[in-house]
Amino acid sequence: MLKRLQPVWCLISLLILLFPSAGQQPDPRAEVLSLRYHQHPEFFRIVLEIEKIREFYSAELKDPERLYLDIFQARLKSGLHGTSYQINSPGVKIMRLAQKNPSTVRLTIELVPGAKQSEKIYYLKNPNRLVVDVYARPGPEKSAPRPPASSSSSGSRPSGSETAARDSSPQPPSPSASGYSLVRQLGLGVKRIVLDPGHGGTDPGCISPSGLKEKDVALDLARRLKTMLETQGKFEVFLTRETDLSLPLEKRTAFANQKGADLFISIHLNASPRKNRTGVETFYLNFSPDPAVNELAARENASSTKNIREMKLIVDKIIKNSKYEESRDLAEKIHSSLLQHLKHNFGPRDDLGVKGGPFWVLIGSEMPAVLVEASHLSNAKEEAALKTETYREAVAAGLFRGIMEYVKSLGKG
Ligand SMILES: [Zn+2]
Numbered sequence: 001m002l003k004r005l006q007p008v009w010c011l012i013s014l015l016i017l018l019f020p021s022a023g024q025q026p027d028p029r030a031e032v033l034s035l036r037y038h039q040h041p042e043f044f045r046i047v048l049e050i051e052k053i054r055e056f057y058s059a060e061l062k063d064p065e066r067l068y069l070d071i072f073q074a075r076l077k078s079g080l081h082g083t084s085y086q087i088n089s090p091g092v093k094i095m096r097l098a099q100k101n102p103s104t105v106r107l108t109i110e111l112v113p114g115a116k117q118s119e120k121i122y123y124l125k126n127p128n129r130l131v132v133d134v135y136a137r138p139g140p141e142k143s144a145p146r147p148p149a150s151s152s153s154s155g156s157r158p159s160g161s162e163t164a165a166r167d168s169s170p171q172p173p174s175p176s177a178s179g180y181s182l183v184r185q186l187g188l189g190v191k192r193i194v195l196d197p198g199h200g201g202t203d204p205g206c207i208s209p210s211g212l213k214e215k216d217v218a219l220d221l222a223r224r225l226k227t228m229l230e231t232q233g234k235f236e237v238f239l240t241r242e243t244d245l246s247l248p249l250e251k252r253t254a255f256a257n258q259k260g261a262d263l264f265i266s267i268h269l270n271a272s273p274r275k276n277r278t279g280v281e282t283f284y285l286n287f288s289p290d291p292a293v294n295e296l297a298a299r300e301n302a303s304s305t306k307n308i309r310e311m312k313l314i315v316d317k318i319i320k321n322s323k324y325e326e327s328r329d330l331a332e333k334i335h336s337s338l339l340q341h342l343k344h345n346f347g348p349r350d351d352l353g354v355k356g357g358p359f360w361v362l363i364g365s366e367m368p369a370v371l372v373e374a375s376h377l378s379n380a381k382e383e384a385a386l387k388t389e390t391y392r393e394a395v396a397a398g399l400f401r402g403i404m405e406y407v408k409s410l411g412k413g
Pocket residue numbers: 198199205206214268269300
């Protein structure tokens with residue numbers, strides 16, 4: 001079902017777009033300071049010096065064959081936007097730097113058609129550098145005139161103001177087969193948290209037999225959790241909606257990205273045709289072979305206008321990204337904390353597990369993102385409990401402890 005944008009929300013979005021640095025918040029974007037490159041005997045190396053480590057993702061495009069790298073929460077130093085570099089290397093033809101949108105920097109690497117064998121992309125510290133090594137396929141015409149390792153840069157000067165310089169960075173750490181977590185490796189902490197109360201406005205979410213609406217309970221839980229987190233004195237916490245407001249799923253993560261949030265937690269309540277089903281179920285973004293998970297995702301996705309094919313294209317890219325591992329980690333911490341807390345205070349309930357699921361609301365987030373189905377409105381006992389202050393406070397406390405455990409696990413708590 002198509003959702004109308006609320007005028008108030010439109011106004012807020014517009015203000016954020018027009019005045020990204022309005023208000024007291026410091027600019028969360030890291031400055032990309034320079035680009036250097038060098039042809040090594042085995043690979044072509046590109047080094048972006050960046051003020052702070054930021055998440056990125058990369059993908060390949062055809063016609064012309066190219067590799068691009070999007071760095072999130074980043075801005076280009078003045079003069080670098082639109083800079084292009086003509087390269088004479090076995091694998092790389094041209095590089096371009098651009099501010100793709102206010103919060104994303106894009107490096108485009110146009111490749112010699114059919115020449116690229118592989119690439120490695122990784123961070124190095126002191127100073128912070130994002131490094132791209134492009135390995136060309138060995139071929140008689142490509143391997144013959146390689147410059148010696150000790151030569152100066154083989155690159156021409158860029159058309160912009162930056163000078164190309166030889167980079168002698170050490171070899172990268174090898175990522176494990178399952179990928180590695182940037183957040184963990186680089187010791188990034190958590191400062192801003194966006195809580196997303198599910199549904200709202202014309203979308204009530206699920207409704208209990210006695211008329212309790214998911215959108216209302218979710219908002220109340222999010223407010224309680226916000227208070228608990230703020231009491232810690234070290235987090236800034238934002239809600240995607242403060243009132244009973246219709247809000248498209250895509251807008252929710254966009255809001256978190258604009259806020260430069262470090263975590264995104266979408267709060268929901270479950271409903272099942274099996275009335276005796278209770279407990280907690282927590283999700284991170286992925287595809288699932290489980291029909292029950294897909295059924296739930298379809299319900300939670302009901303207000304989106306996009307189709308599942310579009311989603312597959314996006315998810316395929318995202319699961320290559322480090323956010324996937326961090327999101328699973330965050331989901332596990334939140335899940336076990338909430339479940340244990342509820343069991344301890346209110347007796348046994350089902351552990352429905354931590355799962356991957358295709359939820360639109362988790363797509364596009366530039367930070368670890370999870371969706372938690374905190375209890376069941378379809379179960380008489382949990383529904384009755386959800387009407388009480390004590391139980392709602394306990395759910396919020398369970399979520400709070402899970403978030404704190406995750407923060408501590410980063411070594412920054
Ligand atoms: Zn929901």
